Amino acid sequence: MQRQDAPAPAIDYTRVFTQAIDRLHAEGRYRVFIDILRNKGMFPNARCFAGHNGPKPITVWCSNDYLAMGQHPKVIAAMEEALHDVGAGSGGTRNIGGNTHYHIDLERELADLHGKENALLFTSGYVSNEATLATLAKVMPGCIIYSDELNHASMIAGIRNSGCEKRVWRHNDVAHLEELLAADDPSVPKLIAFESVYSMDADIAPIAEICDLADKYNALTYLDEVHAVGMYGPRGGGISDREGLADRLTIIEGTLGKAFGVMGGYIAADQVIIDVIRSYAPGFIFTTSLSPVLVAGALASVRHLKASSEEREGQQAAAATLKQLMADAGLPVLPSTTHIVPLMVGDPVKAKKISDILLAEYGVYVQPINYPTVPRGTERLRFTPGPSHTEAMMRELVDALGEIWGRLELRKAA
Numbered sequence: 001m002q003r004q005d006a007p008a009p010a011i012d013y014t015r016v017f018t019q020a021i022d023r024l025h026a027e028g029r030y031r032v033f034i035d036i037l038r039n040k041g042m043f044p045n046a047r048c049f050a051g052h053n054g055p056k057p058i059t060v061w062c063s064n065d066y067l068a069m070g071q072h073p074k075v076i077a078a079m080e081e082a083l084h085d086v087g088a089g090s091g092g093t094r095n096i097g098g099n100t101h102y103h104i105d106l107e108r109e110l111a112d113l114h115g116k117e118n119a120l121l122f123t124s125g126y127v128s129n130e131a132t133l134a135t136l137a138k139v140m141p142g143c144i145i146y147s148d149e150l151n152h153a154s155m156i157a158g159i160r161n162s163g164c165e166k167r168v169w170r171h172n173d174v175a176h177l178e179e180l181l182a183a184d185d186p187s188v189p190k191l192i193a194f195e196s197v198y199s200m201d202a203d204i205a206p207i208a209e210i211c212d213l214a215d216k217y218n219a220l221t222y223l224d225e226v227h228a229v230g231m232y233g234p235r236g237g238g239i240s241d242r243e244g245l246a247d248r249l250t251i252i253e254g255t256l257g258k259a260f261g262v263m264g265g266y267i268a269a270d271q272v273i274i275d276v277i278r279s280y281a282p283g284f285i286f287t288t289s290l291s292p293v294l295v296a297g298a299l300a301s302v303r304h305l306k307a308s309s310e311e312r313e314g315q316q317a318a319a320a321t322l323k324q325l326m327a328d329a330g331l332p333v334l335p336s337t338t339h340i341v342p343l344m345v346g347d348p349v350k351a352k353k354i355s356d357i358l359l360a361e362y363g364v365y366v367q368p369i370n371y372p373t374v375p376r377g378t379e380r381l382r383f384t385p386g387p388s389h390t391e392a393m394m395r396e397l398v399d400a401l402g403e404i405w406g407r408l409e410l411r412k413a414a
């Protein structure tokens with residue numbers, strides 16, 4: 001082998017990284033994270049550490065802890081008890097030392113919530129989607145996955161990592177889905193992956209019609225109920241619970257980090273499917289299991305919301321009031337039947353500007369939502385009022401928005 005005397009050409013790595021960041025600034029979508037602490041028992045009040053004069057009181061309008069369960073006394077008590085009983089971490093993967101009794105109890109509770117034989121916990125909803133979809137398609141050679149075009153990044157990652165064929169259907173368009181299903185070989189395995197509540201547009205999938213197509217074309221179904229678990233249905237089992245459709249879905253996926261207020265993700269399905277994912281999914285196998293403290297909190301939260309609809313009803317009422325107040329004020333709120341209140345801006349720089357003014361001048365915290373979370377040109381502010389946002393808070397918010405809309409000469413609703 002010849003010795004190489006010439007030095008390798010210099011690569012300016014720092015410049016490459018700086019340019020990547022500069023592109024975000026140029027598009028107005030460089031992300032700034034707000035430094036906050038929530039005040040336990042006083043949701044949606046929090047403290048913001050943005051300035052130099054110590055923390056400033058703010059009202060949180062963009063939390064996915066929709067029902068304030070992250071501060072519920074039962075959840076806090078369960079976590080404290082677990083911490084003092086068994087300590088902080090699980091100590092291992094599920095296979096090696098980390099399979100605690102808390103995990104098993106919670107999986108039973110989640111299986112029951114969705115009327116499935118079993119459930120499986122993951123460290124997050126993202127991981128549950130990525131790991132399950134990637135593994136399922138690998139276990140079924142030749143499988144085709146049909147994916148709604150607005151599916152969450154975690155589902156897209158799983159589908160991509162599976163290496164399988166994929167077909168993307170127009171958002172909630174069952175006719176298009178059927179066209180794609182009909183065009184493929186009837187003998188290959190098929191999986192339809194979609195969400196119940198789409199959290200950015202606040203609309204709901206036609207689950208029954210999609211299940212009809214799954215029956216007709218002999219496909220499996222995978223439903224992400226992340227924004228619906230805890231929130232819909234008599235026991236908080238999601239839209240599939242509300243509509244009595246859980247038994248028609250092959251796999252239901254959810255998070256413990258949004259309405260349940262803690263952290264973690266899961267799937268619920270037949271025992272054999274749970275066994276396959278448990279046995280084959282790297283994202284499940286090769287990682288330390290959730291802290292028993294988190295699992296205990298989630299368990300208390302799931303149990304509470306199975307029995308109590310008060311939080312759900314309060315949340316729905318708050319969302320309806322805020323949508324009405326915004327519409328009355330001529331603000332371009334997206335009409336929806338869900339708990340999410342998207343206010344359309346259509347420009348990343350303006351969305352950021354509105355958010356900055358709200359925080360600096362009004363103590364209102366709502367994050368701008370930009371590409372790639374939503375398509376370019378549909379930038380928005382996404383409000384998630386909950387049972388503890390009062391009507392007085394909402395009126396103040398809408399007055400502030402009205403003033404800013406006028407100041408920045410923004411487009412009003414038609």
Ligand SMILES: *Cc1c(COP(=O)(O)O)cnc(C)c1O
Binds near residue numbers: 125126129199227
């Ligand atoms: C937030 C979200 C996830 C990921 O859940 P995490 O528990 O936050 O990782 C998955 N799917 C959808 C639709 C989501 O919005």
